[in-house]
Amino acid sequence: MKSAEITSTKSKTTTVIGYLVVAMLPIYLAFGLAVAEPHSEQGESVRLLFVHVPSVLVTYSAFLVVLFSSAMYLRKKTPYWDLLAGASAEVGVVFCAVLLFSGAVWGRPTWGTYWEWDPRMTSTAVMFISYLGYLAVRRMDLNPTVRSRRAAVLGILSFVNVIVVHYSIDWWRSLHQGRTFDQGNVQIEGWYLFSFSLGLAVFTLSGLWLLIHRFRTLYLERQLDLVDLDSAIAERKSEAKTKVSP
Amino acid sequence: MNNWEFVIAGYLGAAVGIGSYAVWVIRRGRRLTQKVPVERRRFLD
Amino acid sequence: MLSDAWRIAVKDLTIELRTRLLLAQVAPFSLIVLILFGFAVSPDLLVESEAARSLITQVAPGLFWVTILFVCLFTINRSFSIEARNGAMTSLKLSAVDASAIYLGKVLAAVFQLFVLQVFLGTVAFALYRLPLADFGMLFVTAIAASVALAAIGVLYGAVSFGSQTPETLNALLLLPAVSPVMLAATRSSEIATFGENSVAWGWALLLIGMAAFYISVGVLMFESLLEDS
Numbered sequence: 001m002k003s004a005e006i007t008s009t010k011s012k013t014t015t016v017i018g019y020l021v022v023a024m025l026p027i028y029l030a031f032g033l034a035v036a037e038p039h040s041e042q043g044e045s046v047r048l049l050f051v052h053v054p055s056v057l058v059t060y061s062a063f064l065v066v067l068f069s070s071a072m073y074l075r076k077k078t079p080y081w082d083l084l085a086g087a088s089a090e091v092g093v094v095f096c097a098v099l100l101f102s103g104a105v106w107g108r109p110t111w112g113t114y115w116e117w118d119p120r121m122t123s124t125a126v127m128f129i130s131y132l133g134y135l136a137v138r139r140m141d142l143n144p145t146v147r148s149r150r151a152a153v154l155g156i157l158s159f160v161n162v163i164v165v166h167y168s169i170d171w172w173r174s175l176h177q178g179r180t181f182d183q184g185n186v187q188i189e190g191w192y193l194f195s196f197s198l199g200l201a202v203f204t205l206s207g208l209w210l211l212i213h214r215f216r217t218l219y220l221e222r223q224l225d226l227v228d229l230d231s232a233i234a235e236r237k238s239e240a241k242t243k244v245s246p
Numbered sequence: 247m248n249n250w251e252f253v254i255a256g257y258l259g260a261a262v263g264i265g266s267y268a269v270w271v272i273r274r275g276r277r278l279t280q281k282v283p284v285e286r287r288r289f290l291d
Numbered sequence: 292m293l294s295d296a297w298r299i300a301v302k303d304l305t306i307e308l309r310t311r312l313l314l315a316q317v318a319p320f321s322l323i324v325l326i327l328f329g330f331a332v333s334p335d336l337l338v339e340s341e342a343a344r345s346l347i348t349q350v351a352p353g354l355f356w357v358t359i360l361f362v363c364l365f366t367i368n369r370s371f372s373i374e375a376r377n378g379a380m381t382s383l384k385l386s387a388v389d390a391s392a393i394y395l396g397k398v399l400a401a402v403f404q405l406f407v408l409q410v411f412l413g414t415v416a417f418a419l420y421r422l423p424l425a426d427f428g429m430l431f432v433t434a435i436a437a438s439v440a441l442a443a444i445g446v447l448y449g450a451v452s453f454g455s456q457t458p459e460t461l462n463a464l465l466l467l468p469a470v471s472p473v474m475l476a477a478t479r480s481s482e483i484a485t486f487g488e489n490s491v492a493w494g495w496a497l498l499l500i501g502m503a504a505f506y507i508s509v510g511v512l513m514f515e516s517l518l519e520d521s
Contacts, residue, residue, distance in 0.1 A: 006279060006289075007275075007276065007277050007279055007280070008272065008276045008279055008287075009271075009272070009275030009279065010272075010275075012250040029257075029274075032257075033253070033257070043248065043249055044248060044249050044253050045249040045251055045252055045253060046254045047254055047257075048252065048256040051256055051260045052256075053250060054252075055260065073252060094263060094267045095264075095266060097263055098259070098263050098264060100259070100262045101256070101259045101263070102256045102260055105252045105255050105259070106252070108252055109249035109252050137276065139263075173278040206264060206268075210264075210268060211268065213268075213271045213272060213275055214271050215269060216275060217274050217275045220275065220279060220281075220282050220287075221278060221280035223282045223286040223287075224278065224281055224282055227282065227286065228259055229281060231282065
């Protein structure tokens with residue numbers, strides 16, 4: 001695509017991903033909300049797991065991308081890794097909010113409460129807040145290079161939270177369902193497995209779509225800063241010329 | 247057991263959350279693209 | 292490297308001795324927080340009802356460590372605000388001292404301050420909340436290990452927000468989630484040490500020592516990237 005034709009952050013890749021999501025969404029909703037049978041113990045609320053579990057996986061992957069790109073930024077010092085970490089953290093935070101919300105509305109009919117002080121739920125909330133902190137550091141009013149480096153260190157440190165969330169269940173015995181794919185009350189098979197896979201595909205593709213778009217908006221923000229910097233330098237230069245002439 | 251109100255709330259919440267973030271990102275992208283000079287509008291495809 | 296770290300710790304502690312910020316402001320602050328927890332339960336109930344008294348005794352270790360988290364926050368903010376003025380951080384970096392020595396020195400000073408405040412606040416908490424004491428040794432180890440872990444995490448995160456326009460609030464947002472595992476382990480460990488219910492006995496104290504060791508090594512490795520300023 002020629003630069004002049006670009007009027008938004010979309011590209012061929014994102015268009016294809018977008019259409020895939022739009023095509024799969026009705027099938028996912030049909031299977032998740034209708035075709036999959038209500039569960040013998042959980043009833044209809046089992047359908048929330050088709051939202052909850054995929055959002056967990058997207059959140060984990062997004063924060064894993066933050067870890068990886070932060071490490072790469074510290075090694076290579078190229079701004080793209082920093083932008084990728086920032087975009088991925090934001091997408092992760094959005095999906096983490098979805099995961100907390102869907103978990104709460106699932107917990108109410110299943111456990112009788114929106115919030116249980118279960119190690120995994122509590123540590124997930126802590127993880128959510130610590131990535132909000134990461135995003136706050138990215139908005140710090142500092143020299144951009146310094147800020148990026150600080151953010152990269154924090155992006156690596158914050159991953160400790162993800163590890164705590166993941167293993168909290170083994171470290172403390174609790175009432176939360178075990179890892180869905182190897183234990184727990186809900187057996188994942190038949191239409192459940194199919195709805196899960198659809199949910200996973202829809203959520204992963206939407207996450208990817210959001211990640212690419214957000215990366216590009218961050219790229220544009222950076223370009224804008226560079227333009228401002230260029231014009232500021234040019235201004236200074238012309239100022240110097242007028243002042244130096246005696 | 248019938249807990250449709252929670253199911254609907256969960257699906258709607260997810261849709262509104264992700265959807266409004268998507269709208270925000272796209273609109274911000276459009277606005278920023280207008281501001282950035284043409285020669286700097288290059289994306290890594 | 293260790294002698295450099297020692298010198299930096301002595302510098303920080305000298306500044307504290309001359310200004311007495313922690314002694315004159317943070318210590319009384321922590322005291323009022325402990326007293327306010329009593330107000331939250333209601334002083335009337337605490338006089339009249341045995342249930343209310345045993346309730347506050349039961350949750351006392353948690354209340355104590357929440358208060359220590361606030362103290363930690365102030366200690367860390369102080370540790371970096373003394374470097375913010377007059378380009379002190381720049382001269383520190385120009386002094387050709389290793390970044391890891393700066394880190395260890397600041398941690399050492401913070402450990403000392405945190406430990407002193409814990410001893411002070413702990414003594415008061417035992418009187419205020421009518422606590423028994425089952426195992427002094429475990430309580431002592433818990434206090435030392437928790438001080439090291441809190442200081443190690445605190446100095447690391449304090450450096451992340453150093454130079455920001457609003458370091459105090461940013462530091463609070465970053466630090467409290469990061470130290471929450473330390474608070475959990477320290478609370479459990481001091482519950483066992485005070486009430487003597489030894490279900491896992493030294494497990495939590497060992498976990499604290501592990502966290503302290505982990506964050507000290509991470510800090511030594513990563514502090515340099517946080518200090519570079521271009």
